[in-house]
Amino acid sequence: MAAAQDSPLYLGFDFSTQQLKVVVMDGYLNVVLQNNVEFDSELPEFRTQGGVHIHADRLTVTSPVLMWVKALDLLLDKMKGVGLDFSRVRALSGSGQQHGSVYWREGATETLQQLHPDQNLHQLLQDSFSVSDSPVWMDSSSRQQCQDLQAAAGGALTLAQITGSRAYERFTGNQIAKLRQTRAEEYRRTERISLVSSFAASLFLGGYASIDFSDGSGMNLLDIRARSWSKICLEATAPDLERLLGAPVPSTSVLGPVSSYFVHRYGFSESCRVVAFTGDNPASLAGMRLQQGDIAVSLGTSDTVFLWIQQPHPALEGHVFCNPVDWEAFMALLCFKNGSLMRERIRNECAGESWEHFSAALRDTPLGNEGNLGFYFDTIEITPAAVGVHRFDPEDNKVSSLSPQVEVRALVEGQFLSRRLHAERLGYSIIPGTRVLATGGASSNKDILQVLSDVFNAPVYTIDVSNSACLGSAYRALHGLAAESGASFSDVVKKAPEPQLVTTPHPAAQEVYDRMLKRYARLEESVLQESRP
Known part of the structure; x- marks a missing residue:
């Protein structure tokens, strides 16, 4: 040992x-x-x-x-x-x-x-x-x-x-x-x-x-x-x-x-x-060492979002828990069923089954996708409870198809706009110093993470979260002793390996995506209406 x-x-x-x-x-x-x-x-x-x-x-x-x-x-x-x-x-x-x-x-x-x-x-x-x-x-x-x-x-x-x-x-x-x-x-x-x-x-x-x-x-x-x-x-x-x-x-x-x-x-x-x-x-939140204002996005079969929030707004979707490392704060959890499998289907259809071509499509299309926007739910989604693929042109007209490159960006931007929209509805807000911590299979793709960074207007880091619940529990064992003398969780884990910075947002990202988020919320409501029996 x-x-x-x-x-x-x-x-x-x-x-x-x-x-x-x-x-x-x-x-x-x-x-x-x-x-x-x-x-x-x-x-x-x-x-x-x-x-x-x-x-x-x-x-x-x-x-x-x-x-x-x-x-x-x-x-x-x-x-x-x-x-x-x-x-x-x-x-x-x-x-x-x-x-x-x-x-x-x-x-x-x-x-x-x-x-x-x-x-x-x-x-x-x-x-x-x-x-x-x-x-x-x-x-x-x-x-x-x-x-x-x-x-x-x-x-x-x-x-x-x-x-x-x-x-x-x-x-x-x-x-x-x-x-x-x-x-x-x-x-x-x-x-x-x-x-x-x-x-x-x-x-x-x-x-x-x-x-x-x-x-x-x-x-x-x-x-x-x-x-x-x-x-x-x-x-x-x-x-x-x-x-x-x-x-x-x-x-x-x-x-x-x-x-x-x-x-x-x-x-x-x-x-x-x-x-x-x-x-x-x-315990995983502790293992990922989230801090106030941070958001962790796990990009797996399902996409899961962990949030550190101060003022929660519980809703009909998602979960708000008391924060395990700061008893005055809260954590929130959101799960999105259409994650990597949805990305893989669009990759196969629009990028020749190649992640390299998928990434190139993201690099070759502009922020905001010139107003083209999509909702992609092959299986009935948890957040929101909608199903089907719904594409919109810049005038909010529903269209049956987009060009392959535009479709790739519409998917990825739509997924991350959804993650941000529902996080903010639970009380999350981007503050100075906010970090996005990315984990899961898709976190190895820098071009996907660039879109994530732009949509959230925050730097994206990657972290190794193998056994994060175990590791968080070991951190919490140490913190429990230290907390008796007033030490904060961040004091206790400051010697831990730092997350790796992957990318920072484009200078124009905030203006593009703040505006786009409002439009996305409005269109999501119309998609929900269409999905209801």
């Missing part, structure tokens, strides 16, 4: 859908060890596919709780096997797939406090869960509960203004409501409900870990401004729910020392601290 033998270490775990991963980081922010456990291949006895069980109705999707516990046993044994000195670990934190929920059976709190170091965790906890398979983020079986919650809150937009999102079937509050209604006996035997993140923290803590503000924002239950459970939402979901959830805490909270089980079984120091775990999306 690369770290000096006396250097303190910080652990970041990620309990994701298909695997459990860990990053070990030293005090200089160097990653000195990475490891993982693949659920399907390394724990075949749980019979998962992609880490989940898909039920007969195709809507209900769950994961075995004990699989996650056994994966932790296996991962810690792997780390011990390669010689990790756990006594050097000063703090640990982690993340979990958002929206999953874990139901602890009555008496589990005593079991957690009395774990015997001679046995594996999964053996000790095999009778500790009232629900053996946890609902996870892929579940879409709670439509009725979503409708009930929105009605109780006074409508979808009112619910979004309280909790940061309209009701979503995967969100934990709706899953809890469904479970209480359909599996009343298991629910009655439950003494605590955790998110995947706080469940994982509980294992290390030897007691029930609090849900943090940021992951709690993905439940349709937390008032994101008051940073407390919404009474309206709790009452609409289940009786006595506040007791089952416990009080939420800031994401930087140090929850306590690691359980004596880990001290005696693996050699952790008694002074090692457990920092609140959070969701995988908030």
